[in-house]
Amino acid sequence: MGEAARRIDRLSTAPRFTAADAEALNARFAGVPTLAMLRAVLREGLAGDVAAVSSFGAESAVLLHLIASIDRSVPVLFLDTGKHFPETLAYRDEIMKRLGMTNIVNLTPNAEALAARDGTGLRWSYDPDGCCEIRKVQPLAAALAHFDASFTGRKGFQSATRAGLPTFEIDQTDAQGRLKINPLASWSSDQVQSYFEATGLPAHPLVAQGYPSIGCSPCTSKVAPGEDPRSGRWKGWDKTECGIHIDGAASELPPGFDPAF
Numbered sequence: 001m002g003e004a005a006r007r008i009d010r011l012s013t014a015p016r017f018t019a020a021d022a023e024a025l026n027a028r029f030a031g032v033p034t035l036a037m038l039r040a041v042l043r044e045g046l047a048g049d050v051a052a053v054s055s056f057g058a059e060s061a062v063l064l065h066l067i068a069s070i071d072r073s074v075p076v077l078f079l080d081t082g083k084h085f086p087e088t089l090a091y092r093d094e095i096m097k098r099l100g101m102t103n104i105v106n107l108t109p110n111a112e113a114l115a116a117r118d119g120t121g122l123r124w125s126y127d128p129d130g131c132c133e134i135r136k137v138q139p140l141a142a143a144l145a146h147f148d149a150s151f152t153g154r155k156g157f158q159s160a161t162r163a164g165l166p167t168f169e170i171d172q173t174d175a176q177g178r179l180k181i182n183p184l185a186s187w188s189s190d191q192v193q194s195y196f197e198a199t200g201l202p203a204h205p206l207v208a209q210g211y212p213s214i215g216c217s218p219c220t221s222k223v224a225p226g227e228d229p230r231s232g233r234w235k236g237w238d239k240t241e242c243g244i245h246i247d248g249a250a251s252e253l254p255p256g257f258d259p260a261f
Contacts, residue, residue, distance in 0.1 A: 015177025016048065016148050017170060022179065025168040034183050035066055037167070042070050047179050048148030051075040051105075053140065055153070056092040057214040058229075059192050061099075061201045063153045063184055068099040077143055077150075080106040081135040083124065083216035087205045094202065107139040124218045135216075141173065149179035155187050189229075 025046070029037045041047050052067055054060045054076050067074050078092060096104050113134050117123065124131040144150055156165045165185040171178040184192070196203060206214055210222035212229040223229060 015170075017177045017179040019170055022166070022168040022170050025179075026166055029167060034187075035069070038066055038183055039070050041181065042067075042074070047181060049146070050149040050151065050179075050181070051077050051144070051147045052151040053077045053144075053153075055079070055215065056088055056095060056204070057153075058204050058207050058212055059155070059184075060153050060204075061095050062187075062192055062195050063151065064095060064099055064101065065195075065199055065201055066183065067151065068101050072099065072101045073103055074101070074151075075103045075105055075147075076101055077105050077107055077140065079136050079140060080108050081216055082109065082121075083135065083218055085206060085214065085217045085220075088214060091202075091204050098202070105143065107143050109135045109139055113138065124216070128219060131219075137173075144171075144174065144178060147178065149181055151181050151183060153184060154182045155184045155192070 029040075041050070052064065052074055054064060056078060064076065076096070080089075092104070117134055118131060123134070150171070154165055165182055167182055167185050169180050169182070171180040195201070204211075204214060210224075211220060212223050214220055
């Protein structure tokens with residue numbers, strides 16, 4: 001009797017996630033509290049290997065607090081561009097220590113690319129897109145290649161370009177179908193502020209100085225009351241995003257949370 005035909009091994013080239021997967025997740029979690037959604041994603045492995053991308057900006061602590069209440073070992077990717085305010089770097093260290101998160105990954109620009117394309121460190125002044133490409137887009141793309149999904153802190157109220165942001169979407173910067181999860185997409189500014197107050201989370205020190213959205217220091221300006229929170233980013237340029245995202249708070253508190261956590 002002949003041997004059974006050997007199954008031919010094939011390398012799968014199918015996307016990790018599809019638009020249909022994202023739609024199904026949006027339908028499943030429609031109306032579900034943010035904390036419950038995050039708990040299911042992390043504990044049931046619905047998004048595979050996932051990392052949080054954080055700028056440690058004005059509102060970043062909210063998402064990190066929610067994630068830390070479930071799993072403090074989730075990798076937190078921070079783009080250390082070399083152009084941050086000193087206050088941001090100190091805030092990063094303070095928040096990670098306060099939340100007890102154990103896996104901060106500081107991503108830095110490729111030294112050769114930096115020397116070749118921004119040797120003077122002034123590319124931001126005449127080509128902000130090119131500066132972001134070297135210091136943010138490329139390092140993050142390389143890091144995220146090892147993950148199936150990422151959490152972001154984007155919210156619909158932050159700007160007109162983010163209005164209607166879904167909770168789950170396919171990362172348009174990734175050809176392999178990486179999932180992008182925006183847990184705070186539908187949160188309002190008031191909800192974010194209420195969460196800070198309810199948890200006792202410290203605010204980024206620059207917020208009180210008129211910076212509601214904080215990025216690299218050369219490209220971040222103060223914002224007047226009533227202006228779009230992101231209007232201080234790349235002021236004077238036809239630019240609203242760095243490129244890494246292109247192509248009811250009280251009820252979200254974990255049970256028995258410690259305000260000092």
